[in-house]
Amino acid sequence: MSANTIIEAHNLTVLYGRKPALWNVDFTLPEKEVIGIMGPNGSGKSTLLKSIMGVVQPTSGFTKVYDQELDTVRDRVSYVPQRQDIDWDFPASVWDVVSMGRFQKRGLFKKLTTEDKDIISESLEKANMLGFAKRQISQLSGGQQQRVFLARAIAQQGDLFLMDEPFAGVDIATEEMIVSLLKEMKDEGKTLVIVHHDLHTAQSYFDHLVLLNTRLVACGPTKDVFTDKFLTDTYGGKLTTIAKISQELENKEFPIRHK
Amino acid sequence: MNVWEHITTFFSVENYTLFVVSIGSGILCLAAGVVGTFTYLRKRALIGDVISHSVLPGVAIAFILTGVKNPVYFLLGAIISGLISIWIVDYVQTKSKLKPDSILALTLSVFFGIGVVLLTKVQHSGNAAQSGLDSFLFGKAASMSMLDVQLFSAIAIINVICIALFLRSFSIISFDENYAKGLGFNVRLIKGFLALLTVVTVAIGVQAVGVVLMAALLITPASGARFLTNSIRRMLIYSGIFGFASGIIGVFISYSGTGMPTGPWIVIVLSAFTLSAILLGKQRGVFARMKVRQNNHVKINNENVLKDIYKLADKGLKTITTKELIDKEKHQPKKLKSTLARLEKLDYVDLVRGMVILSDKGRIAAREVIRKHRLWEIYLSKYFQLDADHLHDDAEGIEHIITPEIEKYLIKLLERPETDPHQSEIPY
Amino acid sequence: MNDFYIILTASLVAINCALMGSFLVMRKMVMIGDAISHAVLPGIFIAYYISGSTASLPILIGAAFSGILATLLIEWFTKKARLQSDAAIGVSYTLLFAIGIVLISKFGANADLDQQCVLYGEIEYVILWLKPVFGAFMLPQQTIILLAVCILLVVAVIIGYKGLFITTFDPNFALSTGIAVGFWHYFLMSGVSLTTVVSFESVGAILVIAFLSGPPAIAYLLTEDFKKMLLLACIVGIFCSATGYYAAKWLDVSIAGSISTVIGIAFTLVFIFTSVIKRKAVVIST
Numbered sequence: 001m002s003a004n005t006i007i008e009a010h011n012l013t014v015l016y017g018r019k020p021a022l023w024n025v026d027f028t029l030p031e032k033e034v035i036g037i038m039g040p041n042g043s044g045k046s047t048l049l050k051s052i053m054g055v056v057q058p059t060s061g062f063t064k065v066y067d068q069e070l071d072t073v074r075d076r077v078s079y080v081p082q083r084q085d086i087d088w089d090f091p092a093s094v095w096d097v098v099s100m101g102r103f104q105k106r107g108l109f110k111k112l113t114t115e116d117k118d119i120i121s122e123s124l125e126k127a128n129m130l131g132f133a134k135r136q137i138s139q140l141s142g143g144q145q146q147r148v149f150l151a152r153a154i155a156q157q158g159d160l161f162l163m164d165e166p167f168a169g170v171d172i173a174t175e176e177m178i179v180s181l182l183k184e185m186k187d188e189g190k191t192l193v194i195v196h197h198d199l200h201t202a203q204s205y206f207d208h209l210v211l212l213n214t215r216l217v218a219c220g221p222t223k224d225v226f227t228d229k230f231l232t233d234t235y236g237g238k239l240t241t242i243a244k245i246s247q248e249l250e251n252k253e254f255p256i257r258h259k
Numbered sequence: 260m261n262v263w264e265h266i267t268t269f270f271s272v273e274n275y276t277l278f279v280v281s282i283g284s285g286i287l288c289l290a291a292g293v294v295g296t297f298t299y300l301r302k303r304a305l306i307g308d309v310i311s312h313s314v315l316p317g318v319a320i321a322f323i324l325t326g327v328k329n330p331v332y333f334l335l336g337a338i339i340s341g342l343i344s345i346w347i348v349d350y351v352q353t354k355s356k357l358k359p360d361s362i363l364a365l366t367l368s369v370f371f372g373i374g375v376v377l378l379t380k381v382q383h384s385g386n387a388a389q390s391g392l393d394s395f396l397f398g399k400a401a402s403m404s405m406l407d408v409q410l411f412s413a414i415a416i417i418n419v420i421c422i423a424l425f426l427r428s429f430s431i432i433s434f435d436e437n438y439a440k441g442l443g444f445n446v447r448l449i450k451g452f453l454a455l456l457t458v459v460t461v462a463i464g465v466q467a468v469g470v471v472l473m474a475a476l477l478i479t480p481a482s483g484a485r486f487l488t489n490s491i492r493r494m495l496i497y498s499g500i501f502g503f504a505s506g507i508i509g510v511f512i513s514y515s516g517t518g519m520p521t522g523p524w525i526v527i528v529l530s531a532f533t534l535s536a537i538l539l540g541k542q543r544g545v546f547a548r549m550k551v552r553q554n555n556h557v558k559i560n561n562e563n564v565l566k567d568i569y570k571l572a573d574k575g576l577k578t579i580t581t582k583e584l585i586d587k588e589k590h591q592p593k594k595l596k597s598t599l600a601r602l603e604k605l606d607y608v609d610l611v612r613g614m615v616i617l618s619d620k621g622r623i624a625a626r627e628v629i630r631k632h633r634l635w636e637i638y639l640s641k642y643f644q645l646d647a648d649h650l651h652d653d654a655e656g657i658e659h660i661i662t663p664e665i666e667k668y669l670i671k672l673l674e675r676p677e678t679d680p681h682q683s684e685i686p687y
Numbered sequence: 688m689n690d691f692y693i694i695l696t697a698s699l700v701a702i703n704c705a706l707m708g709s710f711l712v713m714r715k716m717v718m719i720g721d722a723i724s725h726a727v728l729p730g731i732f733i734a735y736y737i738s739g740s741t742a743s744l745p746i747l748i749g750a751a752f753s754g755i756l757a758t759l760l761i762e763w764f765t766k767k768a769r770l771q772s773d774a775a776i777g778v779s780y781t782l783l784f785a786i787g788i789v790l791i792s793k794f795g796a797n798a799d800l801d802q803q804c805v806l807y808g809e810i811e812y813v814i815l816w817l818k819p820v821f822g823a824f825m826l827p828q829q830t831i832i833l834l835a836v837c838i839l840l841v842v843a844v845i846i847g848y849k850g851l852f853i854t855t856f857d858p859n860f861a862l863s864t865g866i867a868v869g870f871w872h873y874f875l876m877s878g879v880s881l882t883t884v885v886s887f888e889s890v891g892a893i894l895v896i897a898f899l900s901g902p903p904a905i906a907y908l909l910t911e912d913f914k915k916m917l918l919l920a921c922i923v924g925i926f927c928s929a930t931g932y933y934a935a936k937w938l939d940v941s942i943a944g945s946i947s948t949v950i951g952i953a954f955t956l957v958f959i960f961t962s963v964i965k966r967k968a969v970v971i972s973t
Contacts, residue, residue, distance in 0.1 A: 372947020475781035
């Protein structure tokens with residue numbers, strides 16, 4: 001692997017039941033860039049982020065971050081889950097949610113320090129949410145919810161950010177705000193990996209692209225990967241065989257590898 | 260008294276009470292099983308629990324208002340409070356941020372609490388006729404009267420007729436409510452009608468097995484039946500049979516022992532049926548799935564051995580021995596021996612003094628596996644960024660799973676290629 | 688004095704259930720609590736039968752054992768047999784409850800357990816077994832146990848607050864930061880089992896469910912701060928216990944039933960106020 005590789009996936013396979021969500025995926029991602037992960041619905045984009053973050057366990061293969069096991073570098077990685085994954089009617093304030101970003105550094109059993117509180121305020125400031133700190137999360141708009149999640153990730157103070165669909169269902173103002181925030185973070189030397197589904201904005205947002213359809217279709221600099229051939233391969237329905245085989249594997253309880 | 264005597268006494272019609280009780284319980288469980296199939300399919304198993312706890316206040320109020328122990332009044336009260344409970348669950352769900360599970364738990368415990376309050380009020384008022392109300396808590400299958408049996412039979416018949424008449428509507432809303440709406444079905448009406456049937460069945464069943472166990476009568480038979488079939492019609496039939504048989508057997512067991520309660524025994528028998536179905540079901544059963552997995556391994560072994568024999572023959576070897584398979588293709592001697600024996604039985608190979616000879620049938624099968632393997636390698640290399648040294652391992656797993664339809668599709672998609680990425684010929 | 692003992696006992700159950708129930712409500716797992724509270728029956732009976740006493744330790748162990756059995760059974764049904772989850776809950780707990788009832792009717796003729804007690808408890812009788820505490824106070828045996836569990840739970844919730852909170856709100860994020868989500872799940876479920884089991888004898892299965900779901904649901908509608916929700920749920924629980932007790936005394940009816948009813952009334956009022964009237968007000972103002 002080259003010197004500036006930040007994430008490496010090797011033969012990564014994730015099964016849900018018997019059905020592959022990711023299948024023999026191999027790639028390396030470069031440091032200090034904005035990287036997009038794209039593919040049709042159900043192509044394993046979220047699963048990829050989750051398995052890098054250890055939220056789901058791979059069936060075979062592995063991922064490495066900074067050429068190490070995730071556990072040893074976990075404090076350098078921030079994760080933004082999908083907004084729809086949680087119940088926004090939960091009785092909590094914006095401050096409560098963002099302060100979760102400090103739990104990891106401070107531990108679950110120690111009080112947050114003044115330093116932590118400063119970091120939380122700064123993160124809220126960066127995400128343009130400081131005025132909403134006391135606000136209940138149930139009263140937020142979709143865009144504001146997304147910014148709360150971003151603030152929480154910033155409060156983790158990692159160098160690598162994995163974001164699951166941060167642009168899904170947000171207003172244009174928020175999208176612009178997030179884009180400029182991402183640019184700022186990139187200039188600070190952070191690496192951003194973003195699951196995205198809008199092909200129109202892909203070229204302007206990302207330096208590097210991963211095209212996924214259960215298997216890896218292509219991975220590389222956007223100008224090399226964002227081509228008609230790769231996009232048709234990813235989205236064009238030629239890969240229905242993969243879905244058919246997945247179905248067979250599930251129905252017949254077949255082992256994906258027999259060795 | 261031995262078992263046989265038990266059975267003969269039990270089924271002698273002279274033993275009138277028992278006959279009545281067993282038939283009554285059987286019919287009741289049949290009705291519940293049939294209606295419960297839709298409760299199960301609509302994933303509302305826990306609603307059954309709510310309804311059965313919620314009939315209690317209705318019964319008590321019916322008694323307080325009329326002052327007599329009339330099953331018809333009781334039934335009416337039970338149905339009304341059961342329907343109210345369903346309505347409350349739906350209403351609170353649409354009007355508040357509370358999640359369904361909290362609403363279900365709250366509704367069932369509060370309704371039951373109100374019922375208990377009213378019941379104790381009646382008891383403490385010293386009304387001699389109140390003794391029968393207790394049966395709604397724990398059931399009174401053992402003291403079922405002819406009137407009860409007639410009532411149960413009537414309900415069972417109504418249920419079966421309604422379900423037969425509206426099978427399509429019920430099935431479609433259980434499958435997908437929005438789809439049903441799109442097709443122009445009056446979803447609200449159908450749901451309401453189904454709810455009514457469920458509540459009426461529960462209101463009656465509670466008297467036989469009690470509030471806690473009534474949920475089992477609805478949901479347990481359908482849970483088992485689901486493992487035996489994929490058709491709703493058959494599921495209804497199996498649920499009904501499970502219910503009916505459990506009713507009769509449960510009564511028989513509780514009759515054989517002293518002081519044995521009927522309701523719990525019915526539920527235990529029912530659960531035994533369901534567990535057996537879950538374990539033994541032909542397609543979905545736990546054992547059947549284990550068997551499928553085992554067959555897969557057999558298939559994989561067979562195909563791998565055939566393929567390797569073919570490959571060795573392709574390399575020009577005239578005689579292939581088991582030793583060569585072990586040395587050159589790294590087969591485990593023990594596994595190879597049993598696989599070869601199996602292949603010989605299937606006429607795929609002939610074993611002559613340590614030599615392995617492919618039959619025509621074996622040759623065709625081997626070529627098929629190799630063809631699928633190579634097709635898959637082409638497919639992968641064409642559409643995915645995958646290093647050439649990864650192709651083979653991947654195809655090793657998938658060659659066994661490609662069905663004839665998928666193979667046809669692959670050949671068409673790849674335009675019937677001649678050679679694979681390693682320049683080996685594809686045997687058609 | 689009897690009034691005080693009974694209200695104290697009921698309030699302790701209310702607090703225990705409010706603490707655990709608030710987490711269950713937010714995790715959408717209240718019906719699992721319901722299942723456990725029914726399924727502990729066979730364990731309680733077997734422990735009673737083997738040890739021959741109503742001493743609390745064997746009973747607790749027995750109940751905890753069948754509580755675990757129930758969760759394992761539900762898990763086996765859903766994961767291995769692939770039964771849908773609602774049916775798995777329904778089938779498992781009714782089966783265990785039925786076995787429990789059969790055992791009680793077969794062998795429990797001289798046991799203090801009967802079906803009635805299982806469903807709505809016998810809080811009236813807690814005062815029959817008074818024991819001295821610290822040499823000075825006399826407290827019912829049941830109440831002492833409930834008090835001990837209550838202290839334990841309060842300490843556990845305070846110490847484990849952050850862990851329980853983050854794993855309830857966003858388990859995926861918690862996992863991504865390396866928190867052992869599975870540990871906190873079992874941490875909570877042990878608390879729920881313990882609560883269910885110790886509360887079961889005094890107030891019965893149904894009031895346990897009412898306490899687990901009612902006060903937390905009411906508190907959830909009233910506040911949007913989880914800490915306040917915990918506190919408010921406890922207060923609502925205590926209030927309903929006291930009101931329910933006096934109502935029961937006044938009307939001469941079952942105490943457990945009366946407390947459940949008061950919880951229902953309290954919920955209805957809060958629901959109408961927060962969800963129906965407030966929402967209408969919003970509609971009018973916009």
